[in-house]
Amino acid sequence: MMSTITWIILAGAIVTFLTRVGGHLILSRFERIHYRVEAGLNAVPAAVLTTLVAPTAFTNSWQEFTTLLFSGLIATRLSMVPTFCLGAACIILLRYFFPI
Amino acid sequence: MDQPVSAEIVERGMRADFLEGARKGLPLIVAIAPFGLLFGAVAIDNGFTMPEAVLMSAALYAGASQMVGLELFGQKIAPWMIVLSIFAVNFRHVLYSAAVGRRIRHFTFWQKMAAFFVLVDPQYAETEKRGEAGLPVTFAWYMGLALPVYLMWVLEAFVGSMFGNLITNPHAIGLDVILPVYFLGLVMSFRSRQHWLPVVIASGAASVLAYKTVGSPWHVSFGAIAGILVAAILAKPEKPEAK
Numbered sequence: 001m002m003s004t005i006t007w008i009i010l011a012g013a014i015v016t017f018l019t020r021v022g023g024h025l026i027l028s029r030f031e032r033i034h035y036r037v038e039a040g041l042n043a044v045p046a047a048v049l050t051t052l053v054a055p056t057a058f059t060n061s062w063q064e065f066t067t068l069l070f071s072g073l074i075a076t077r078l079s080m081v082p083t084f085c086l087g088a089a090c091i092i093l094l095r096y097f098f099p100i
Numbered sequence: 101m102d103q104p105v106s107a108e109i110v111e112r113g114m115r116a117d118f119l120e121g122a123r124k125g126l127p128l129i130v131a132i133a134p135f136g137l138l139f140g141a142v143a144i145d146n147g148f149t150m151p152e153a154v155l156m157s158a159a160l161y162a163g164a165s166q167m168v169g170l171e172l173f174g175q176k177i178a179p180w181m182i183v184l185s186i187f188a189v190n191f192r193h194v195l196y197s198a199a200v201g202r203r204i205r206h207f208t209f210w211q212k213m214a215a216f217f218v219l220v221d222p223q224y225a226e227t228e229k230r231g232e233a234g235l236p237v238t239f240a241w242y243m244g245l246a247l248p249v250y251l252m253w254v255l256e257a258f259v260g261s262m263f264g265n266l267i268t269n270p271h272a273i274g275l276d277v278i279l280p281v282y283f284l285g286l287v288m289s290f291r292s293r294q295h296w297l298p299v300v301i302a303s304g305a306a307s308v309l310a311y312k313t314v315g316s317p318w319h320v321s322f323g324a325i326a327g328i329l330v331a332a333i334l335a336k337p338e339k340p341e342a343k
Contacts, residue, residue, distance in 0.1 A: 019190045041195065045164075046287050
């Protein structure tokens with residue numbers, strides 16, 4: 001018996017491979033893509049990832065909101081790794097000094 | 101007489117190409133190591149076993165979508181929704197695939213399959229850069245870049261999951277907020293794209309609204325659809341006169 005996690009991983013691997021091979025197989029057959037479709041496709045990653053940030057920021061306590069606001073601001077100046085480390089430091093310190 | 105000599109030259113050329121690709125991959129390995137380790141640690145925290153964490157890194161090889169899978173699994177969301185979300189986050193690869201496909205026409209069928217399997221964001225960027233510079237995108241160069249990064253990614257999931265077992269109080273070290281911080285960093289990295297701000301505002305507002313009304317997991321779909329619609333509505337044709 002395979003666990004639910006294993007099934008999710010295998011199905012996730014298949015759909016991921018389909019996106020990587022599919023562009024070449026399908027998209028390259030079309031001369032041009034409608035500009036609204038292309039704009040929509042371009043927006044997919046930012047749109048999906050935002051939905052995983054916003055509820056955490058706006059439906060928890062002020063520590064989470066502050067951490068994400070702070071991380072978003074430093075992301076405009078620093079690259080991924082330092083942003084990530086400072087964000088993690090922020091939530092650890094806030095929770096340490098202001099436990100719920 | 102000619103045969104062995106040219107074979108040797110070809111082999112030497114392949115080795116040089118492979119090493120050249122591997123050199124390009126070195127900074128990538130350093131940059132993604134924290135995330136490979138983090139994935140392993142958070143996977144354990146969200147109920148994965150070590151082999152499952154390693155399998156996910158080896159089979160998907162797509163950092164952001166792996167984290168999304170963990171986050172949604174931790175929230176006890178229906179499996180098909182998780183797979184759909186993984187698909188959505190990875191959908192950008194369709195565009196990479198179409199672009200890189202033109203550069204690797206000379207690969208054999210199986211070489212192409214292997215090449216597409218490891219087509220992550222930096223692989224796409226480096227391949228396009230090399231192709232645009234007029235340098236040959238050989239299979240040896242492509243795999244020289246891809247293989248070390250891939251193997252390290254899988255190894256990091258293993259090492260990270262060992263660390264994950266040592267974490268006793270995930271809340272205190274903010275493990276539940278670390279993923280949203282990571283996702284926010286990714287969102288910010290897209291900020292040069294057209295209509296980024298309206299897309300993010302629409303997705304953010306719609307996801308919070310859906311989270312508070314219909315509840316999880318629908319905030320992901322509703323929020324994403326809102327952002328994509330805004331991008332499609334705001335889009336302008338590149339060349340209005342083209343017909």
